[in-house]
Amino acid sequence: MFNQVVIQMGFWTAWLVIPAIFELSPAIVAFFRNHFSKISSKQEYHPGRMPQLTVIVPIYNSGDTLYDCLKSIAESNYPKHLISIICANNKSTDNSFEVYKQAQMDFRNVRMQWLEANQGKAKALNTAIYGSTGDYVFTIDSDGTLSKDALLNMAVNFNKHPEVMAQTGTILSNNELIKNSKKHRLLRLEEYYEYAIAFLAGRTVESKDDQIFTMSGAFSAFRRSALMQSRLYNVETVGEDTDMTFQIRYYLKERVMLCPNAIFYVEPISDWDELYVQRQRWQRGEIEVIRTFLSEKLNLKRIWSNFIVRRLLVDHTVAFLKVIWLFAIFVLIPFGYSPILIIMSLLLMYLLYLFIGFLNFTNVMHYLKFDPIERKYFRNHWWVTFMMPIYNLIVSFFRVMGVINTMLKSGKWQTDNFKSEYLAAKKVIKQDLKRGKRTNGKNL
Incomplete structure (x- = not known):
């Protein structure tokens, strides 16, 4: 039993490392760098001619x-x-x-x-x-x-x-x-x-x-x-x-x-529909620009020397992983994984993202010193931080859909909203199920 728990937790721990590398590390760096920087609350006219x-x-x-x-x-x-x-x-x-x-x-x-x-x-x-x-x-x-x-x-x-x-x-x-x-x-x-x-x-x-x-x-x-x-x-x-x-x-x-x-x-x-369309448009724009400027210069070997490579990994690869494992958890139990262990693993993931969220919260509070009113509003809604891991997961799903639609609808500029795509997917699934039933009937 102990060995089974270790093996299964080891499997999940591997996926906890991914957000730690790509999201936790930048948050920690920002925390220390921002808190050692001085923020001026007032901006004076610069000497000389005003442009x-x-x-x-x-x-x-x-x-x-x-x-x-x-x-x-x-x-x-x-x-x-x-x-x-x-x-x-x-x-x-x-x-x-x-x-x-x-x-x-x-x-x-x-x-x-x-x-x-x-x-x-x-x-x-x-x-x-x-x-x-x-x-x-x-x-x-x-x-x-x-x-x-x-x-x-x-x-x-x-x-x-x-x-x-x-x-x-x-x-x-x-x-x-x-x-x-x-x-x-x-x-x-x-x-x-x-x-x-x-x-x-x-x-x-x-x-x-x-x-x-x-x-x-x-x-x-x-x-x-x-x-x-x-x-x-x-x-x-x-x-x-x-x-x-x-x-x-x-x-x-x-x-x-x-x-x-x-x-x-x-x-x-x-x-949510507007958010879905907006994030897909942003994702498409990012892909189009990368193709134009850097398609021949992107290489995983440059992950530490080229920040664009790291950015694409976060926006695409990590987003894909988040969405894949969101759906994968529903099929792990039939493969012998303990429901309690899965729940514990998801809780650990949530707590990790929550920790990242509170690091970012302190970073924003530090920079908003120049605007006390905005800073107070942000501080008074600190509890939103508890919702952000779920919100960011949904946005990651929207990003993945943006990548897929960019590949499948390369000549189409207008993005369908979530409801339209859901209804279209539902229609295709129904047609496939009907086709499968007819095929099984003929085989019988």
Whole structure:
């Protein structure tokens, strides 16, 4: 009996090592590095000339959110006479233009321009880039709002780091909208925690090591000189933000970094279906960009020298393993594994991921010192950490589906939602069962 327990626990222990290597180790590194770094709660104007900025806002049926977005730019603490806003409309069919005109009337201290562009976010951005002026170009989504000092903090960061050609800001779900949620409030809190951890516990370390994989398409900033040397946004991929990051890293051989105290607040996810489609789109964009830039340079021998290899292992291989063993546990009992032992093993897995979650929680709390209000909100919802292992497992499943759909639907840009794919799979299973019954009947 003892030998059987040792053998079975040894089998499960092997799979506990995988998350320990790929998720626990980075969390520990981030914990020690973040807690030995100093975070300034205030950002001062950098000596010398304040640069002129162009803020590009791509618009598609943004009537419900555009006003608040433009208001957040106009009410930022950056000198208003140095801000130009270009609203790049890509074939909206709602009242976005009327909302823009109202904002233009209300915020006369900021220059605003409406620009008609071809359909598609990348095309709209490219059209607006040619019309941009000044030292830096910012791109933000129309369904979110900037923190008051986001533009200033990024501009100061550019001045402090002349070697940096592009920056990404911190993306957080708007907690006011989460508070007012009538449905899916827990899902939205989990997404909020996920974003906070991804940016303030993950990308802070990646930025210090010059290992930013992708800038956020929701909020990024560029030196205009570098942007004009690039190939602009790729209109043939759903991952145009990742493609631009790779252009700067591998074509221009320049550096990309995170500005953690420049926050952009996005609308919380609406439901599980939207999350399913969103994560599949992100996964597809990642694969498309990797194929374009690094398909011939990826090798497991470079796992320690090339952070892209490690990133792909986490996003693909580890995600596959998580999902495979989630379903495998249901067939282990017929093979002689003790149900109690399986439950104990799953509990150990959960506790390990929970430990990783609390390490990340402390990392985020450390970095949010620059924003006491946001820090208090994050701290008050510490209990969400207990839900995150399950949430992350579900997201891993969505990633796996994204990889599979990218391979099976390479020519299709539109991603089906979870309900549509579930119904399609159910239909196929029913047809296979009927076909199997007919075959068995003939054999009999």
